[in-house]
Amino acid sequence: MTTLEKTKEAPLDDAGATTAAGSIGKRYYTVVFPFSNAEGRRQVLLGLKKRGMGEGLWNGFGGKVEPQESFDECAHRELKEECGLEASHMRYVGVLYMTRKDGSAMTIYAYTAHGLSGAVEESDEMKPQWFDVADLPYNQAYSEARLWWPTMLSGEFFIARFVFSFSAPIKHQIERVDVSHLPSSSSRNLNG
Numbered sequence: 666m667t668t669l670e671k672t673k674e675a676p677l678d679d680a681g682a683t684t685a686a687g688s689i690g691k692r693y694y695t696v697v698f699p700f701s702n703a704e705g706r707r708q709v710l711l712g713l714k715k716r717g718m719g720e721g722l723w724n725g726f727g728g729k730v731e732p733q734e735s736f737d738e739c740a741h742r743e744l745k746e747e748c749g750l751e752a753s754h755m756r757y758v759g760v761l762y763m764t765r766k767d768g769s770a771m772t773i774y775a776y777t778a779h780g781l782s783g784a785v786e787e788s789d790e791m792k793p794q795w796f797d798v799a800d801l802p803y804n805q806a807y808s809e810a811r812l813w814w815p816t817m818l819s820g821e822f823f824i825a826r827f828v829f830s831f832s833a834p835i836k837h838q839i840e841r842v843d844v845s846h847l848p849s850s851s852s853r854n855l856n857g
């Protein structure tokens with residue numbers, strides 16, 4: 666069973682995107698959100714980007730997938746590089762297809778990280794800080810974050826599609842996908 670959420674009536678594919686999952690990405694990224702339940706508080710670690718794309722914004726930890734690297738390997742590497750943590754369980758929770766009217770596109774694979782070890786450390790790219798999940802800094806994050814982070818936090822697998830005009834999402838669609846029938850760890854809700 667799938668649930669569709671749409672903000673606009675027009676289909677996404679009229680701006681150059683396609684409705685076929687997996688076919689529009691040209692640049693591949695991961696983004697990882699580490700979770701903690703210490704002292705009964707459900708918290709997520711975000712990083713304040715210190716340089717480059719997204720400077721001054723809070724986000725999960727991630728970056729470009731390197732040649733010869735799997736998406737999972739990229740997620741683990743970026744987590745360690747950007748905040749010093751390692752995760753015994755990295756859960757793939759969704760995929761974001763982002764297109765711009767100029768034809769450029771990026772695909773982001775989203776993960777939540779659990780079973781954390783190591784010490785949280787500031788890196789040259791990110792300043793990490795724990796936030797309660799009910800109090801996330803949407804006002805200082807990518808403008809599309811408020812559209813998909815709640816679905817990521819819910820633990821349901823999702824496929825998100827965005828069409829941007831400059832940095833603003835002008836259309837979006839978030840499809841929640843029930844993967845509970847799959848015989849893998851991806852069917853377990855480990856958020857929190």
Ligand SMILES: Nc1ncnc2c1[nH]c(=O)n2[C@H]1C[C@H](O)[C@@H](COP(=O)(O)OP(=O)(O)OP(=O)(O)O)O1
Nearest residue numbers: 694695696717718719724725726727728729773807
């Ligand atoms: N809207 C948007 N544009 C660009 N990047 C993102 C978004 N929303 C996002 O969530 N993200 C994510 C995707 C990645 O996790 C980062 C961007 O990665 P970046 O820091 O550019 O990649 P690196 O490989 O770490 O870059 P270098 O600094 O090493 O060149 O934001």
